[in-house]
Amino acid sequence: MEEYQYVVLKKELFNDFIVRLAGIKKLIAPIAKGYNNFAYEEVRSGEQIALKYIPTILPAKKYFMPRNETLLEFSTGKKSNVEAFIEYESLTLFGLHTCDIAGIQCLNMALSERPKDYNYLARKNFITIIGLECNEYCDEFASCHLVNASFPSGGYDLLFTDAGEYFIVHINTESGEEIVNITEIFNKAESLHLNELTKIRENKRKVFSNEVPIERRHIPELFDRSFRSNVWKEIGERCLSCGNCTNVCPTCYCFDIRDELELDMKHGRRYRVWDSCQLEPFAKVAGGFNFRKERFVRQRHRYYRKFRYPVDKFSRFFCTGCGRCTRTCMANISLKETLNQLVKESEDRVWKRWL
């Protein structure tokens, strides 16, 4: 920890800071929607922001990969023409928890893999990210420690840590530093602040622990052993295939591409929309054959896309432990519970071998 990388914001100046920040460019932050639901929306003042919030209904991916995004505009007929566009907005996102920052890191990886997704890559450069560290669990559905997302690890321009009377702010990038300079509201961090930060982190280490009784490095093996597990069948029986778990997931990026013509039949656009591997037609081919027809196969696919397949490709899990899939599931399919069952089943198998 180097002092020059940190500044301090007194809590009584928080509202002023937000007002100034909103003056730089459009500012997005978590707001309360009632019934313990939150959403990222535009804010102009500090009072609008829910500083204590459980993960929002949709993650911040809605700004990086809008749910309805124009890829091409075209005109048909003799003077046919096609142009590739991105639609973008210059934004500051304030208040992202480390799980949501991890989600964006996952998207960055997946979409910069060749062939690159230039739409995503161009848009992300217009977005500034200000994180807000969690000093304790948001609720019992989170499993951020299991997937190594409970502590900050890059992915932001500034990171706010609540230290009671003030925020300690880590400056991670030049654009973060620019915000500090333009807003002229931060104080230099001194060693007592950094000591406080160290204390907060030490305390966090006591609060956060593996939410599922398995070591992180053993998760890929667990999944290697569990492909034919009965746990999937059981989940499949409960799943409604509503697609909520994937729509709210910060690392799900599957999409559909569609065309739309104006009524004049001359001009149109090609756009992409979020799609879900949980919906029945997703893996169906034109001839009618469906490669993931059964619900349990689709649910299993979702879990393997979080905990097994990305490990080989990106050396990380594509689960950020935010708990959204569990909170949103009407059928109570719980990510933590599923992992618990897999662990237990796997242990039972090991015991059987010994006995």
Place this chain on the structure above:
Amino acid sequence: MEKMALKYSSYKSEKAEIVDIKKLTENEKLFRVVLKNKGRLDHEPGQFVMVSLYGIGEIPISVCSSPMISDYFELCVRAVGKVTRSMHKLKKGDEVGIRGPYGRGFPVRILEGNDLLVIAGGLGLAPLRSLITYVLDNRRDFGKVHLLFGCKEPKDMLFSDELEQWNKRADIHYSCTVDRASPDWAGNVGVITTLIPGVDIEPSRTFAAVVGPPVMYNFVIKELIVKGVPERNILLSFERNMKCGNGKCGRCQIQNLYCCQDGPVFNYEQIKNLSEAI
């Protein structure tokens, strides 16, 4: 919301013109396509392109002509979905968008010096036609070449002129079968697997290239293994729903593999333990 033109886009296609259309069967048409920028598609046998009908949609279609032909390429299209049905309404001179080629095709360099057993079921002949014509264009580089073709009824037979020509050639062994014969049919009747035992090959130095409807693969693979063809030498091409071709949209995923990038051609060893493959 602001708008910015994108110089590079993974979704923009090249303008292309349909220069010829040939009706192959009641449901299939052959489109000859030329890129308007006079560029060469430069594909490998087994690769596919994304074909755009702006305003209707975009779909993957495997290239069915030999890579040795540089000034055009051909696509065999069955009218089955929204885009393919609309494509069947197109006329000579109409424009489509083409991006690609995508995916891994048949590894022709590796096939050289080996015998080839090409097994095509129905529309599976389309991507294999690209391989067969490539092999015939470079016939000296390969050992024996066998082609087994099966379809539902004689009237469903694709590329019948070419099949007849190949049948006459001494350097390719061709046999075919139909599931249901018509009164004027004098050939084999039965599923394609019945043709495999009779093929005269040296299995250890044979590569089999198999493309057909999903139901066909398991039966054919079983026969090939009985025959003694090594698992690595059994090459399969898969049909999947695809939206992007870039390994992103997720539709064509077979467990950890993306059909559009890692395939569509896989060897059996690669996929035999993947439950969603065949």
Place this chain on the structure above:
Amino acid sequence: MKKPKIAFFDFACCEGCQLQVANMGEGVLDVLAAFDVVEWREVMSEKWDKKYDVAIIEGSITDNHAVKRIKKIRKKTDILLAYGSCATIGGVNGMKNNFELDDIRKYVYGESYKFFPTEITKAVHQVVKVDYFVNGCPVYIPEFVTVLKAVLQGIPYYVPDYAVCVECKLNENVCMYAKGITCLGPLTRAGCNSWCINNGNICYGCRGMVSNPNEKSAQDILAKYNIPIELIMNKMNMYNKCREIV
């Protein structure tokens, strides 16, 4: 290109769908520019008894006159588009099928009920072939326009076969069940952009049920929320009674 001739017809319904179309604002001008409207009772007085390219049908089929009339329309049109819940799934008219037909006739017409023959309520496709469906009560105009474009292009339109929840979640609505209110979104076909829930209302199931619902799991969920199945079935039957006709 010659503009296709289009005619609007209504059967047993409240005519609210054609009102939606008439009220779509400036967009109606684009529709009028693309089509040649030859009959539309709520908007114009002209009638048309020749052939037309597209017939747009509102309302359900509830008696033998209607059966004859819809069959006649089918013969005179190339394309038949059913719109609104009444036409596509039977809609609220389907509630009639909960009762004996004679009881209904007595209740409505009293002593002279025998002079008024009736039939069970049917959706249009249960009587004649339908080429395009625009579900909803009333129709969701953006979807209606999308389908008109598909008609012009000669391509099919598929009503989404997944739950309203998909769109509702994308609109970041707080789930009605989280508020302690029952909602038919989890069983109802999407395509309306969760219009009702966006505006604070529940989903009434007006777009029909998804084709492959997980009924067992749905029952477990109802039990979890202490909701009697009869309540949901009654709610569902408000629009969906005709799905029982085979």
